[in-house]
Amino acid sequence: MNILVSGGAGYIGSHTCVSLLNAGHNVIIADNLSNCQEESVHRIERITGKSLTFYNADVTKEDELTLIFENNAIDGVVHFAGYKAVGESVLEPIKYYYNNVVSTIQLSSFCKKFSVRNFVFSSSATVYEGNRVPYKESMKLGHAANPYGETKIISERILTDLAKSDSNISVSILRYFNPIGAHPSGLIGESPSGIPNNLMPYITQVAKGKLERLYVYGDDYPTPDGTGVRDYLHVMDLSEGHVAALEKLKTGTHIYNLGRGQGTSVIQLITTFENATGNKIPYSIVERRPGDVATSYADVDKAKKELDWNASRSLWQMCEDAWRFESMST
Ligand code: UFG
Numbered sequence: 001m002n003i004l005v006s007g008g009a010g011y012i013g014s015h016t017c018v019s020l021l022n023a024g025h026n027v028i029i030a031d032n033l034s035n036c037q038e039e040s041v042h043r044i045e046r047i048t049g050k051s052l053t054f055y056n057a058d059v060t061k062e063d064e065l066t067l068i069f070e071n072n073a074i075d076g077v078v079h080f081a082g083y084k085a086v087g088e089s090v091l092e093p094i095k096y097y098y099n100n101v102v103s104t105i106q107l108s109s110f111c112k113k114f115s116v117r118n119f120v121f122s123s124s125a126t127v128y129e130g131n132r133v134p135y136k137e138s139m140k141l142g143h144a145a146n147p148y149g150e151t152k153i154i155s156e157r158i159l160t161d162l163a164k165s166d167s168n169i170s171v172s173i174l175r176y177f178n179p180i181g182a183h184p185s186g187l188i189g190e191s192p193s194g195i196p197n198n199l200m201p202y203i204t205q206v207a208k209g210k211l212e213r214l215y216v217y218g219d220d221y222p223t224p225d226g227t228g229v230r231d232y233l234h235v236m237d238l239s240e241g242h243v244a245a246l247e248k249l250k251t252g253t254h255i256y257n258l259g260r261g262q263g264t265s266v267i268q269l270i271t272t273f274e275n276a277t278g279n280k281i282p283y284s285i286v287e288r289r290p291g292d293v294a295t296s297y298a299d300v301d302k303a304k305k306e307l308d309w310n311a312s313r314s315l316w317q318m319c320e321d322a323w324r325f326e327s328m329s330t
Contacts, residue, residue: 001118002026002073003119003246006059006107008037011190011330012122012179013052015239016078017044017052018188023243027052028072030059031081035193043187047169060102065327068116078242081105082151085197086126086291089148100151103160108162117168118249120242121159123175125231125259125296131322133263133301137175137255159252170249177231177259177298179238181318182325189325190235199266200232200318204326206280214281216266218288223295227266231259231297234321244307258310259298269315275316 003020004275010031014036017027026199029041033056041054051070057064059081068074082100083089089096104121111119126149128135130142144150156173159200163171168181180200182189195211196202219226265270269279303309 001075001246002028004028004068004077005080006030006077006084006103007122008170009033009040010011010040010080011036012038012176012235012238013080014044014234015183015235016080016242018047018183019050019198019236019239019243021050021192023050023124023247028055028068029053030055030057030064030068032056033226036302040188047183047185047187054309058108062106063178065106065110067319074114074116076120076246077107077111077116078120078122079104079250080122082122084148086146086148087149087197088144089122091285093147096147100148101154104155104158108158112162112166115164118170118246119159120172120174120245120249121155121304123156123173124149125175125177125257125298127153127156127175128296129293130238133297134261135257135296136299137257137302141295148287150201153218162311163251163253167251170251171253171293172245173253173255174241174245174250175255176238177233177257177258177296179235180232181234181313181321183236184321186324186328189322189329193330199269201272203281206281207273207277207323208211208326211280213268214283217286217292219285221288221294223265225265228292229263229265229295229297231262232264232269232315232318233258233260233311234318237311237313239311241307244309248307254306256303256307258303258311259300261298263295263297264315272315273319273323274308277318277323279323304324306324
């Protein structure tokens with residue numbers, strides 16, 4: 001299939017392009033490089049030994065999408081493009097609503113216009129907050145804790161209504177838990193600009209000596225060691241989940257959790273990283289981060305059964321691969 005990947009040069013997008021190319025699909029990336037470099041496109045080609053088509057394009061813009069849809073016989077869309085910093089979304093909500101929701105509307109309307117019937121959407125476990133763990137796809141969603149999460153809920157609803165309006169359209173909504181790690185080549189990975197918001201890139205930068213120490217946000221949560229518990233999964237498992245979702249698309253809207261179904265605390269992740277890489281991570285316990293939940297992990301039965309997909313790579317492997325990428329980066 002010819003797959004348009006919006007945001008395909010970013011962290012999860014680039015790994016998914018590797019998996020799509022390895023599975024024999026043709027890839028067309030649309031990315032405006034707002035949070036990544038064009039170099040990652042070349043690295044996807046280097047890893048896979050295959051070429052792809054790249055557009056430096058903003059998928060909220062009609063004229064840029066027209067060019068892409070008119071010049072490529074697109075069979076399916078995997079939509080990643082969007083802003084993703086929770087804290088920034090609270091400070092600049094309109095920027096988040098505009099970019100994340102308009103991109104979904106534009107891509108949906110182009111799919112309709114060009115009879116593209118296959119759509120995979122990058123959503124987030126953040127949509128569940130307020131429910132009890134393990135999170136299940138059937139849980140009723142309320143309001144998200146922040147504008148970023150709200151843009152995911154709104155986009156999910158837009159795509160669900162699109163599929164309801166046309167019985168030929170297939171939508172797969174993938175709710176990611178906490179992807180970490182990198183391609184084992186060390187050529188692509190997560191490289192946030194500025195000080196990282198997320199735990200793993202912060203840890204790797206401390207290990208590299210770019211940051212002095214890690215601040216652990218709270219040790220008084222109702223969890224076994226008091227630190228926050230998350231469902232970490234290897235980004236390569238996550239990217240293979242997209243290929244499975246695309247290849248098993250069926251009409252209507254189908255929602256899948258992509259996680260390992262296992263919780264790991266901040267302290268457990270630090271210890272595994274230290275053991276897997278031989279780096280010591282100095283840390284201090286500080287106040288809780290506003291908006292954080294104590295525990296988040298997935299019920300992954302549906303993805304296992306319906307997509308025949310399983311996140312099999314270990315926490316150890318996630319740490320080793322994240323560290324290889326960081327140590328190879330400048
Ligand atoms: N943490 C620290 N120190 C840090 C960074 C994080 O102690 O410097 C802790 C957090 O408090 C939390 C855990 O590490 O307990 C994981 O935090 P991340 O920021 O890595 O991940 P979150 O679970 O907070 O957020 C991620 C994505 C969001 C998404 C959310 C819910 O980054 O986009 O999962 O699915 F919304």
